[in-house]
Amino acid sequence: MTSSRRKFVQGCLAAAGAAALGRLGFARPAWAGAPELDSSRPELSAQGPRYLELERSGELERREQALWELSKSCSLCPRQCGVDRMAGETGICGSADTFKVASYGPHFGEEAPLVGKRGSGTIFFSHCNLLCVFCQNWEINHRGDGRQTSHAELAQIMLSLQNAGCHNINFVTPTHLTPHLVRAVRLAIDGGLRLPLLYNSSGYESLEVIRLLDGVIDVYLPDFKYQDAAIAARFSDGAPDYPGHTAAAIKEMHRQVGELRQIDGIAHSGLLIRHLVLPENMAGTDGFVRWAVSELGPETHVNIMGQYSPQYRAHEYPPLSRRPTREEIAQAKLWAREAGLRHFY
Numbered sequence: 001m002t003s004s005r006r007k008f009v010q011g012c013l014a015a016a017g018a019a020a021l022g023r024l025g026f027a028r029p030a031w032a033g034a035p036e037l038d039s040s041r042p043e044l045s046a047q048g049p050r051y052l053e054l055e056r057s058g059e060l061e062r063r064e065q066a067l068w069e070l071s072k073s074c075s076l077c078p079r080q081c082g083v084d085r086m087a088g089e090t091g092i093c094g095s096a097d098t099f100k101v102a103s104y105g106p107h108f109g110e111e112a113p114l115v116g117k118r119g120s121g122t123i124f125f126s127h128c129n130l131l132c133v134f135c136q137n138w139e140i141n142h143r144g145d146g147r148q149t150s151h152a153e154l155a156q157i158m159l160s161l162q163n164a165g166c167h168n169i170n171f172v173t174p175t176h177l178t179p180h181l182v183r184a185v186r187l188a189i190d191g192g193l194r195l196p197l198l199y200n201s202s203g204y205e206s207l208e209v210i211r212l213l214d215g216v217i218d219v220y221l222p223d224f225k226y227q228d229a230a231i232a233a234r235f236s237d238g239a240p241d242y243p244g245h246t247a248a249a250i251k252e253m254h255r256q257v258g259e260l261r262q263i264d265g266i267a268h269s270g271l272l273i274r275h276l277v278l279p280e281n282m283a284g285t286d287g288f289v290r291w292a293v294s295e296l297g298p299e300t301h302v303n304i305m306g307q308y309s310p311q312y313r314a315h316e317y318p319p320l321s322r323r324p325t326r327e328e329i330a331q332a333k334l335w336a337r338e339a340g341l342r343h344f345y
Contacts, residue, residue: 043167043268048194050215055189060182063212067179070209071097077129077175077206078245092237093129093176100126100146102137104157106166111303111345113260113267114168114198114219121161121195122170123154129176130202131237132225134314141173142312151180155187162195167266168219170198178209182216196268204242205249210256218269219260220253222246225276227284227291235282235317251295260301260343272301276308277332279319285332289339301343304332 054060070076071085081091088096106119114120124137126146139145149157158169174181185193196218203222224246226232232242253271260270275288285304292300306329314320324332336344 041165041167043196043263043266044194049196049218051185051197051218052189052194054215055186060186060189060216063216064179064182064186066212067182067209070206071179075206076178076209078204078239078241079129092131094127094144095176098148099177099180100144101149101154101157102126102140102146104161106161106164107170110170111272113262113265113272114170114221116167116266118165118167120168120170120198121158121164121166122172122200123157123161124172125174125177127176128173128202130204130239130242132202132312133235133237133317134308134311134320136309136311137173138312151184151187154180154184155191155193158184158188158193158195159191162193166195168196168198169193170200170221172200173202174199175201175205175209178213185216199253203246203249204236204239205245207245207248207252210249210252214256217253218257219267220250220257220271221274222250222253222271223274223276224250224288224292225283227287228282231282231284235320247291247295254296254300259297259299270301271296272303274303274305276305277324277329278308279322279324279328281328281331282319286335286339289336289341289344293340298340298342300341302336302341303345304336306332 051060054063067076068086074081074083074085074091079092083089083091085096090096102124104123107122108115108119110120124140126140126144128141131142135141161169171181185197197216198219198221199213199217200221201223203224225236225242227243229240229243233240236242250273257270260267260272262268273292275285276283277285292302306324309323310321333344
């Protein structure tokens, strides 16, 4: 998945430039509005996602305003930079009052329940609040490659992905952009959006923000990268509080959406955790799988990813300078089995 995701981003960067974002405008398309339900697409249910009711009741607007308030002295993530992003100031993530999209399109490199036959409607955002030294997409997360995008354009992207047949809208690295996302979702709802929304993040989240997303997000897809504070501080730009904040955020995500639920093999709600196996167990996989079973239960869906490869500055931080061995990956899967996890890939 690591290599396929990187290839997807690289392949889309040019297309997401002049050919895609540069010419998009939010014109209500002919197919928008209350779309005709396609019986072959279980994700387009008659009831629709919970965010539709939040918008009808006015609650989604209230959530959006609460998120903008957190941007004024930014506390959208555990970094708590305190900058006034509404005034154009930037913190660690590098984002101010605007945002960038690096690429978007149907993506087939995600987990099978997210991809189906038509792909996950994936939108890669620029910048990141965690900034790992082994980042596979460092060009967009660290360097900030991408194009400035308006809320109307982002709404149109979501609608175009729905129209292309994608099974969901997959927000990648959205943590620092949550008020922008909710604003664009509200515009897209007016255009007929009704796909499940995926929140695909590093796991380094503010509990307050995740609570504001209750009912907005249908599927949470967080990483749980490390169990050790010192390792998190060394590899992720001085974030020793990563394990604690991530554990709390994932427990709240699980409270909101529960176990991964599927219709005809396609996920429509729930939690799926990603855990990347690192050399010499730097990720603390044995501790992570025990935590997952103890705190969330054995039915939790976990992707134990064995495809780590040194990217960005990883060569400066041995043992991250090498891939995990087959034995290390096999041991990680054995720990998951011994811990009692029933749904791990």
